[in-house]
Amino acid sequence: MPELPEVETVVRGLQAVLPGRRILSVRLGKTDFIDDPKLLSERLPGSSIGWISRFGKFIFVELSGGARDTNSEAQLHLLIHLGMTGRVTACAPSEPVRPHTHVFFALDDGNELRYTDPRRFGKIRLADDAWMDALRARWGEDALAIGAAEFVQRAGRRGARIKALLLDQHTVRGIGNIYADESLWRAKIHPARRADRLNAKQLRTLHRAIRTTLLAAIDLRGSSFSDYVDAEGNPGMFQRMHRVYQREGKACRRCGSAIRRVQVAGRSSFFCPRCQLAPRTPKRSRARKK
DNA sequence: AGCTCTTCCTGAAAGC
DNA sequence: TGCTTTCAGGAAGAGC
Numbered sequence: 001m002p003e004l005p006e007v008e009t010v011v012r013g014l015q016a017v018l019p020g021r022r023i024l025s026v027r028l029g030k031t032d033f034i035d036d037p038k039l040l041s042e043r044l045p046g047s048s049i050g051w052i053s054r055f056g057k058f059i060f061v062e063l064s065g066g067a068r069d070t071n072s073e074a075q076l077h078l079l080i081h082l083g084m085t086g087r088v089t090a091c092a093p094s095e096p097v098r099p100h101t102h103v104f105f106a107l108d109d110g111n112e113l114r115y116t117d118p119r120r121f122g123k124i125r126l127a128d129d130a131w132m133d134a135l136r137a138r139w140g141e142d143a144l145a146i147g148a149a150e151f152v153q154r155a156g157r158r159g160a161r162i163k164a165l166l167l168d169q170h171t172v173r174g175i176g177n178i179y180a181d182e183s184l185w186r187a188k189i190h191p192a193r194r195a196d197r198l199n200a201k202q203l204r205t206l207h208r209a210i211r212t213t214l215l216a217a218i219d220l221r222g223s224s225f226s227d228y229v230d231a232e233g234n235p236g237m238f239q240r241m242h243r244v245y246q247r248e249g250k251a252c253r254r255c256g257s258a259i260r261r262v263q264v265a266g267r268s269s270f271f272c273p274r275c276q277l278a279p280r281t282p283k284r285s286r287a288r289k290k
Numbered sequence: 291a292g293c294t295c296t297t298c299c300t301g302a303a304a305g306c
Numbered sequence: 307t308g309c310t311t312t313c314a315g316g317a318a319g320a321g322c
Contacts, residue, residue: 119299
């Protein structure tokens with residue numbers, strides 16, 4: 001599941017091979033996850049790739065000089081979201097094509113940029129500067145860019161459970177299920193706690209825990225469980241460092257208690273029942289009667 | 291308005 | 307063994 005550290009790793013890999021390349025042609029398979037597939041086919045051939053960057057879990061590819069705006073100053077931005085199972089790789093066209101590969105860009109160095117996504121939860125869209133400005137105004141800050149004070153202020157006025165808030169990309173962008181659980185464990189906060197019931201000190205601790213966790217994961221090139229690989233096709237190593245995620249029943253690395261798993265915000269949430277105390281009035285999403 | 295639940299999709303794993 | 311069912315999750319949209 002690509003979250004911020006995985007996307008950052010992919011972006012660094014693409015940064016090493018894509019800038020300066022020209023896109024010669026575009027070939028598409030299934031397109032139901034592409035915002036405007038015809039636009040891609042029309043505008044991308046002939047355009048040059050500039051800087052590659054990351055915002056939350058989005059990959060931004062700067063493009064200039066496409067087929068129909070050779071004399072225009074306007075930049076185009078290719079937005080790629082990997083969803084659950086998306087992978088972007090640059091390789092030789094002779095490399096075997098993985099199943100569910102739906103986008104092929106032929107590049108002027110003879111290589112091919114491919115987008116593969118079995119579940120097609122990913123998104124691809126072409127945006128202009130105005131669209132990008134609107135998007136940045138509407139979206140929350142990147143999880144590695146937001147300061148402690150702003151995080152405390154934003155989160156502290158929300159009634160949502162802290163796990164749901166971390167997963168909601170409108171508040172802080174880039175955190176998904178793995179890093180939400182890992183950060184909450186590090187900060188010793190139960191996933192079902194309401195954000196506005198946490199004090200400023202706890203929220204500052206959480207902000208710090210998020211940074212520490214994400215940076216450590218980037219160092220190990222992300223977490224690989226099922227599908228995630230970087231731009232060269234290699235898995236990450238941070239899954240070996242997980243403290244709670246996918247460790248139900250195993251010993252907490254801090255206190256030895258058995259890690260538990262509950263549903264919060266419709267997602268599996270792993271936590272230590274001793275280090276992360278439950279809220280006083282635990283919310284039950286549904287009364288279970290048997 | 292603000293929060294939670296459902297939906298999309300496929301492959302892996304569990305269940306019978 | 308082999309078929310069927312369940313589950314995983316990002317984020318939009320529906321529902322409350």
